[in-house]
Amino acid sequence: MATTIPKPLSTCCLQASLWEGTPTGTETTLDGVPNPTYVAYPPNTNTTNTTTTTTDTPTAILYIHDLLGWDVIDFDAALAGRYDEIDIPGIMARQARAVREPEVLAYARALRGRYERVGAVGYCYGGWAALRLAAGEFKGEFGGRGLVDCVSVGHPSLVVEGDFEGVRVPVQLLAPEVDEMFTPELKLFAFLTLQKRGVPFDYQHFPGVEHWCLVRGNANVEGERAAMTRGHEALVAWFKQWLQE
Known part of the structure; x- marks a missing residue:
């Protein structure tokens, strides 16, 4: 039976390093x-009209950021590392799934209406939100194309x-x-469950690194730098496989 109460956020979701760029x-x-x-937009793309369908960029990627994103x-x-100054319970209330899910769905529908x-x-x-967009309950939308x-x-x-x-x-x-939020039990459940769903899935294990490393890792730490590079390359390859014509 599916669990209905998610594991609360912890300080591992707040650890971060700044990147150059x-x-x-x-x-x-x-x-x-x-x-x-x-x-x-990618280089050399016509960006003069962001509210209608554009044939120059038939593909869109919705990035749903982590807890540190956008203020x-x-x-x-x-x-x-002054985590005691951060009101995690308040964040949980303001950013609850029930609060943000309608907005996430609105973003996906806006993009699906404009891009192929x-x-x-x-x-x-953002992980739960991306999974929600993949849910079968939305497959009937947009002529059977679903949201993503x-x-x-x-x-x-x-x-x-x-x-x-x-x-x-x-x-x-x-x-x-090492991940307090995506626990070994949840990882195993995800791995076994996705095999039964009849959809392709790719499970990438990153040994020796912690929860935040893929988007907030320290580029000066060898293991984290390697994980960021590998994670980026895996993501790009995945989207190329499923989003290119």
Whole structure:
């Protein structure tokens, strides 16, 4: 029987390091989506119209960020390890699945209405959301295409067994070995359950690294740097396999 209460968030979801690089996207709005949207395009793409279908970019990827994304918490406190200054219970209430799921669905529907192919990737807090978009209950939408064509999930938080039982599109799991949120029991359940779903899945095990490493790892730490590189390459390969023509 599926579990209905997710494991509470822990401080492992708050650990982070800064990366080098300059964002290239812009903040805009999408029809039917209640929140501002950060949009980034590949090089040499026509970006003059973000509210209608564009033939130059027939594929879209919805990135559902982790707990530290887009001003959710005090980032300086997280970087300094001052976790006692961060109100995790308050975050859990404000960012509860029941609060954010309608918004996540709205994003996916907005993209599906504009793009031929749509993938979703979610890390930590975003993991449960990406799995929800893969659920069979949405397969009848958009002429049977569903909300997404494939998903990738990295060290998910707040997941329940039913999230894996509902998957009906190809799914990739990126799983660090040491993870308070994606426990060995949940990993085993996911691995066994996805084999029964009749959909392709890719399980990537990252030995010796912890929960946050794939998106908040320290590039100066050899093991974490290698995990970030491998995780990035695995994600790109997965989307190329399922989203390209």
